[in-house]
Amino acid sequence: MQDTLAAYGGAFVDELVHSGITHVVISPGSRSTPLALLMSAHPSLNVWMHIDERSAGFFALGIAKAKNEAVALLCTSGTAAANYYPAVIEAHYDRVPLLVITADRPHELRDVGAPQAIHQVDLFGKYPKWFADMSLPEESSHMIIYARKMAARAAAATLTAPAGPVHLNFPFREPLIPNLALPSLWENGRQKRQQYTTVLEGKNSLSNYQFDQLMKEINGKCGLIVCGPDYNNQYIQAVTALSETLKFPILADPLSQLRSGSHDKRWVIESYDAFLKEETVSTTLKPEVIIRFGAMPVSKAFLLYIKKHPACRQIIVDEGKGWREPTLLASEMIYTNPETFCEGLIESIHKNENGQAQSTNWGQQWLSINEKAKEVLELKSETNLFFEGQVFPELTKLLPPNSTLFVGNSMPVRDLDTFFLTNELNVRTMANRGANGIDGIISSALGASTNGEPLVLVIGDLSFYHDLNGLLAAKLHELTITIIVLNNDGGGIFSFLPQSKESEHFEKLFGTPIGLDFEHTVTMYNGNFTRVSSWEDFRSVVKESLSGKGLNVIEVPTDRNDNAVKHHEIWEAVKKAAKSTLLGAENS
Known part of the structure; x- marks a missing residue:
């Protein structure tokens, strides 16, 4: 049995590493012993111990988010697994690649009153992208291939757009100690493979015809580019180039990665949450088209601004084929890679006779109001009070x-x-x-x-x-x-x-x-x-x-009350300055 655990579990762990998983967060427990020992023994896997499963789930989520790679989680059976639930929910909605691995009692000990045996099949409901109740360990060549295939499939599933959690449930019978001295368990830092699978994902893109049609329809319009929360900054250069080409201001969420860096920030509008609270400004700055990337921005003022202009054409670009659109007003959902979309639209504009977007006064209005709002924010936020x-x-x-x-x-x-x-x-x-x-x-x-x-x-x-x-x-x-x-x-x-x-x-x-x-x-x-x-x-x-x-x-x-008063004072000052700037520009 020890050799079986080592061969089957070792194949699974090694294939995880081959599939790009290099970090695993483990919480201590008995039923998860086979995988815990094999993960700890693998020379290419970084093991992080965290005793509290609830915190462990979020710890793994933080690693995955920061490193932009899939991270594995391992715990024992019972309510230990249930404590991962909040992190699994967060990973689902925030599109973070987590591979959740839970140990379980074998099938004969389920639903019979055995200790630490809860119903773990589909434990996390609809939140995982994929769930599998793994087979009991076997040492046959066919089952070793199965273990590798499941590891490769699970690791790939976490990363395939939209990224998110995957749950594998491992039933184990006692004894639970694998033979770590099994000959050739690790060969040159990697277990000797019999077969493995590589999963590749390409970039989706619109056709040249679709780009040309879209360009003709939005060129010269009063448009905005909206960039919501996004932890991958690979499309920053492309989206700022698109903004410059279209002369569309970018409303940059604080988590969009567009507010800080050496990239071109000429068209970046960061104080919109403050000045869109002003009724005259939010009503007068009437958009004809909005192109949004990423999740919905944090700003409630922006949400209300969109709802105030329901006739505006909203284009949501989502590589993950999701539906992150709470306004219910989107005109189009475009499922494509954001960087590819920006580059394709720029190329379409450049094919035109003049090679650039038609000029409007729209963008300058946003830039002027933003600059005035920033001046007020920088001045008003300075205080000796906390x-x-x-x-x-x-x-x-x-x-x-x-x-x-x-x-x-x-x-x-x-x-x-x-x-x-x-x-x-x-x-x-x-x-x-x-x-x-x-x-x-x-x-x-x-x-x-x-x-x-x-x-x-x-x-x-x-x-x-x-x-x-x-x-x-x-x-x-x-x-x-x-x-x-x-x-x-x-x-x-x-x-x-x-x-x-x-x-x-x-x-x-x-x-x-x-x-x-x-x-x-x-x-x-x-x-x-x-x-x-x-x-x-x-x-x-x-x-x-x-x-x-x-x-x-x-x-x-x-002090909560003082804090609320100070916020309202600043917002009122920004609203007054924004309205004055807008009306001054209109009258000049």
């Missing part, structure tokens, strides 16, 4: 080039949208925007930190509390991360919502102050904790943290 939005202008001055800036949901990602303006730093921005949840943020950021770049996480106190177990990874694996906790003692985002008017029940149901001193927890995980009392303090501590190693947590204490 205003949460100021964290991002401060970090823009402090972060070294090529850093990663991970943000939590609720207010941090919205403040990133408002206050993270264009720069040359090449800062990579990340968040878990698939399901927009506040769970697993610490773990995802720590997973992303394994990519080797300086990483800063900005997170609210409730999100920090939700994933305190995730801090163990920093201690176990000696990871380096700077975590900035915006501590307003509760759910700050609710101060901006209608619930805030229900004063009698607000604090109990929505404000939910927890009154925790996080210093004790951070110390428990061998981290450094600092509670700052001024922006000068903040700058000094962040600089020290970025030049050091290990876990560093910086708490910024803020």
Whole structure:
């Protein structure tokens, strides 16, 4: 039996590595022993141990997101597997390639009251792209080929557009210890293969005729390019070139990777969330065509802007053949590679007689309003009070080039949208925007930190509390991360919502102050904790943290009510400036 486990399981693990999987996150357990030992023994596989499966799932998700590659997860049977569920949901909606591997009881021990035996077939419902209940280990040549084929198919399925989670369920009978000394188990760092499969995926593209027709219909229109959250920056040069060719402004989501870097940012509009809140501006700037790449932007003001102009032609470009279109107003869904789409449309324009798009005053209006809005944002965000939005202008001055800036949901990602303006730093921005949840943020950021770049996480106190177990990874694996906790003692985002008017029940149901001193927890995980009392303090501590190693947590204490008032003050100032700029341009 030990030889059977080694041959079957070893073939599977080795084929995973051959298929491009080099990282696996393992949580300890008995039933998963065969694969855990074989994964640990493979010389080309990086093993990350994480005791809490819930945090482990998000940790693997962070690695996959940062490295743009599939990552495997392994746990034992029972509710251990169920704890992966939130991360599987996030991977599904955020299109992150995760290969979830769960150990299970053999079929004769299912539904008979055996311990740690829950119903694991299709455990994660519709969220995985593919599920397979693996066969029991056998040593025949046919079953060794089967193990390899399933590994190759699963690894490819996670990455094939749209990327996402895949679930393989492995039943094992006892004994569970494979023979790691099996002759020729690893041959030159790789198990001797009998057969394997390579999966290749090409780029979809429109025909030349389709590009020409589209070009004729949108050339010279009042158009916008919208770039939503995207962690792969391969199409940045192509989309900025398309913008320059069409003279279409780019509304760049803070997670689009278009706000920071050395690429051409002339047409990048980053303060649209602030100035589209102004009624006159959002009504007057009437688009005729919108081309959108990536997921729906964070900005609610943009969503309302689209709904205000239902006659606008909306073209959604989606390589993954999904339907990320919550407005219900899209005119076309174009399933093609974004880079290929941009290049094809540019080529079509260049084939025209004049070789360029027809000129309009449309783009200049957006550029002028954006510049004025940025001036107001930069001026108004500077304050001696601890205003949460100021964290991002401060970090823009402090972060070294090529850093990663991970943000939590609720207010941090919205403040990133408002206050993270264009720069040359090449800062990579990340968040878990698939399901927009506040769970697993610490773990995802720590997973992303394994990519080797300086990483800063900005997170609210409730999100920090939700994933305190995730801090163990920093201690176990000696990871380096700077975590900035915006501590307003509760759910700050609710101060901006209608619930805030229900004063009698607000604090109990929505404000939910927890009154925790996080210093004790951070110390428990061998981290450094600092509670700052001024922006000068903040700058000094962040600089020290970025030049050091290990876990560093910086708490910024803020007041929820003051924070809401300051936000509204800034938005009103931006709206006033934007309206004045628009009307001034129209009257000139």
